[in-house]
Amino acid sequence: MKILLLVQKEQRVILDRLYDGIAAHADCDLRWLGRAEQANLRRYFRHAVDVCAYDRIVFFLRFKQEIRQVPFIRTVPNLVILEHDACQNYFPGKYQGKFSRHYAQLPWVRIISSGHVVAERLRAEGFDALFVPKGYDQATLRNLGLERDVELAFVGSTKSSVYTGRRRLLEEIAARENLLITRTESGDEYLRMLNRIRFFVSADAGIGEYMIKNFEAMACGCVLFAYDQGEAENEALGFRDMVNVVLYRDVEQLRVKLAQLRADPALAERIACAGQALVEREYRFDVLGRRVVEAMQAPLRPHPPLGWLDRLRLRLGVRLYADFTEIADARG
Structure with missing residues (x-):
């Protein structure tokens, strides 16, 4: 399976070994996207991605940026979303309910959630959601046998x-x-x-x-x-x-x-x-990388043919879309 794995360049948690674990079990094209690239996925894809070259395209990006770009994301085929924060969908805060609303606009997408109960709740809402938990970087964390003072x-x-x-x-x-x-x-x-x-x-x-x-x-x-x-x-x-x-x-x-x-x-x-x-x-992240790949392998739900509006959006100029995202960012 050939996958395109798009991840955050500026990420608080270091997940390099997880990405290595994924790459060990698939033909993986790993790309690190900065803030500007995440904020304008349409432009990034237009200049840097041949979507036909991949069996799966995996987003592990900032949710804040994803929800602003649904019209474009709806055009991405074979899409899988790896999500470690979907638990925020179910407790009070600025993202309560927003994950469900976002996924409802992408009902054919597979979601890989780090919470077992979160994945169950998403499936109950009708989404294609699977569970692969969080873990740890086996290359940097271990028991050193020190005195526990x-x-x-x-x-x-x-x-x-x-x-x-x-x-x-x-x-x-x-x-x-x-x-x-x-x-x-x-x-x-x-x-x-x-x-x-x-x-x-x-x-x-x-x-x-x-x-x-x-x-x-x-x-x-x-x-x-x-x-x-x-x-x-x-x-x-x-x-x-x-x-x-x-x-x-x-x-x-x-x-x-x-x-x-x-x-x-x-x-x-x-x-x-x-x-x-x-x-x-x-x-260990190497073990979880294998589980992530396994979670991608089953056939995805059919992606409906693009409607005339989606096809029109694909033809829109990059500058117009960039202007829109700048306005959205300014509004917070």
């Missing part, structure tokens, strides 16, 4: 509006326990920080799926305390409470389980080892 910690962002629930929950935990909340640079500093932590607190309240940090912490040998995203999500991922993760729904439940593990270090070590083994087996 930080008992309880969270490493990551709390500033985004998406993470309002995370920030509140972490603050509530920190008011009751000696919780370190910190940030690091990517790379070696982050690796070494995770390897110093015994109990990593994930607090993704209200998100509905497990973020990348859960898998990263487990890969580095932390005992993961994860805000419970529900039975269906846990079953899909193989997360088992007090076996390979520690699940909690509120601060008191976290504190009870934390006290149990403080009193039983051997149990804590078994949970850490089981969690590490799980993610090393299932959630």
Whole structure:
């Protein structure tokens, strides 16, 4: 299968190993699109893409830019959308309901979502949605066997509006326990920080799926305390409470389980080892790259013939479309 994989050049999370994993299982033409190219896909395709050369064209782009360009995107054949943020469709915020409205305009497109329950909900709405979870970069994150001199910690962002629930929950935990909340640079500093932590607190309240940090912490040998995203999500991922993760729904439940593990270090070590083994087996980016390719392989839904309006849009001058996107950007 020959695929064109279009990804964001300026992306906060480094996903290079995931792209390598995809390329290892398909004939993959990987392109990194900057902000200007993402903002005018029509122009980019006109000058740089022969759509007939690919069995699948995969968008892993900014949703904010995709929703502004539906008239053009409707003309792209064999389209698959890889999406790690569709969970925002189902909780309050600026994108609530917008993923569903966007996909309703592209009903033939396959969506690969990083949330199991999110994919189920999208399928219930009539979309062709499959589940491939988030994971971790196996080339940069691993258990170094260091002394774990930080008992309880969270490493990551709390500033985004998406993470309002995370920030509140972490603050509530920190008011009751000696919780370190910190940030690091990517790379070696982050690796070494995770390897110093015994109990990593994930607090993704209200998100509905497990973020990348859960898998990263487990890969580095932390005992993961994860805000419970529900039975269906846990079953899909193989997360088992007090076996390979520690699940909690509120601060008191976290504190009870934390006290149990403080009193039983051997149990804590078994949970850490089981969690590490799980993610090393299932959630490395090289493994997930294969799963992404497998999710693309089944025939896509038929793409209806282009109507006269879509054909006209394809003939429109690039300058006219660029003017439109500039106006949209100015309006926010």
